[in-house]
Amino acid sequence: MTIAFLFILLFGLMAFGAPIAISLGVASLSTILLFGDDSLATLAEKLFGGMEHYTLLAIPYFILASAFLSTGGVARRLIRFAIDTVGWFPGGLAMASVLACMLFAAVSGSSPATVVAIGSIVIAGMVRAGYPQSFAAGVICNAGTLGILIPPSIVMVVYAAATEVSVGRMFLAGVFPGIMVGLMLMTAIYIVARIKKLPSQPRPTLGEWGSALFSASGGLLLVILIMGGIYGGVFTPTEAAAVAAFYAMFVAVLFYRDMGPIKELPWVPESGNKSVGSLIAHNVPQMGKALALLPFDKEIRHVLLDAGKVTIMLMFIIANAMLFAHVLTSERIPHTIAETIIGWGLPAWGFLIVVNIV
Template sequence: MNALIIFSLLLALMLTGMPISISLGLTVMTFIVTMTQVPIESVALKLFTGIEKWEIMAVPFFILAGNFLTHGGVARRMINFATSMVGHFHGGLALASILACSMFALVCGSSVATVVAIGSIVLPAMVAHGYPMRFGAGVIITAGSLGILMLPSIPKVIYAISTNTSIGALFVAGLLPGIVLALMLAAVTWWIARKNNYPRLARAGWGDRFQAFRKSFWGLLLVVIIVGGIWSGAFTATEAAAMAAVYSFFVAIFVYKDLKLSDVPKVLRDSANMSAMLLYIITNAVLFSFVLTNENLPHQLADWLLS
């Protein structure tokens, strides 16, 4: 009965258009105050314990790294490299966007940042070359979702913190499925492009490919550092996030020089705003998990499923 009340209230609040984080928090507070004897002080304590874990620092660091990479020209250089490698196939620009999204997702961990960074550059180029807007937008949005599977995935960090699961194990577990999904998406995109005779770019020479690789090297190196470091156990996900943020700042300011020091405060503000939003969701999710556990709902649900 309690489970029905909790989830019905949560669903009703979400159907009103209320943000998920506020819906979770309001559901928890309403249920605790009216249906339980849980001291309200324990709720306040649980709010802070939800965000005091060391692992949660990975969230703002990866967001900061993604913003530095987006504003620092890394996405544009990755797109140029991807285009030089696969642009001559049917649907070359679409395939390049998938490859670029896969590489960018491996360094920023955010689907939204991946779609914005890659899509803002590739989509106008695809339309200019004669691709339908619907096709181009669909490819980029779908490829951007790889950020959820690829490490370092911010949603995985949030899930791991909310459920006390190993972040490193989740990262490693999602890498192979992410690669397989990217390959399947590329195959479907190529087939549709070939069927509809979408334009192909001229084949780039090995000299052009090397130049594109050289210009994107510093961004691609971050992929190797993060994936290799977490895979080998050289550092934790939180340490990888901190290193990614510092590395991205250095590359954007001193190597590519597409970002000025005067632009850094804006990048920090944008990162802080997004981090605060995600941390608020995490605290309410942890509180919701506390209520479910306190009411013994997971065991009741398991018994119901097994009966």
């Protein structure tokens, strides 16, 4: 009766268009107040306690890093590098979109950010190149989900906090499956492209590929920084998120200069002198000016505001999901499901299939 009430109310609220966080919270609170023994003080403690896990501190920093990277032009450079790497295969533009999604997922940790940042650029390009619009959209929708698998993944951070497992081990577990899924998508695109004779891009020279690699290096180095720092023992995954946010700000504002107080100012002085001393004398004052004016820049404040909104929304969903999980646990639902599945005596692959369906 209790569980039936919980799920009927949950799906009823969702059917009427209530946000998922509100649906989870109202269903959980109503079930506890009507059928449970917990007091309102206990409910408040559970609600706020769900957001106090130290591991969840990584989420706002990864979201902030993703916001800087999406706004700062990193996605555009990663796309160019991906096109120069695999674009000359049949269906190369679609394959490059998958590779770009893999690379951006590895620096942003977010599937929605990956879909928006990459999809907003490549879908129109694929359609202009002769790809069906439905095919282009399908490629991005599928490849965008790699943000869940490829570390650093915000979803993995939430799962690690909920199940009390190591975030570093979760990240490591997602590397190989994420790469395999990406390669499988590119293989499927290649086969479809050969059958439907989809267009390919001109093959770049080694110099053009090297130029694209250098241009994208600001984003690619973030992957090495995060994963190398975590597994090299330099910092924890939570600390890595803070490092990623600072690095993303540095790349977007000071290195690429796509936003901020020194937006689009050249690295080379007007005299054209490219000596080390001249470059230092020209750029150090500019960077000092950028850092001093950073809190007052409209674009920076807009990025911070957007990241804050996403963080608040996500943390509110997590808090209500934790409360929902508390109701399920108090009713021994996970224990009952586990006992039932184990009682079936399934092989390992069968157990994995059932768990994924459930």
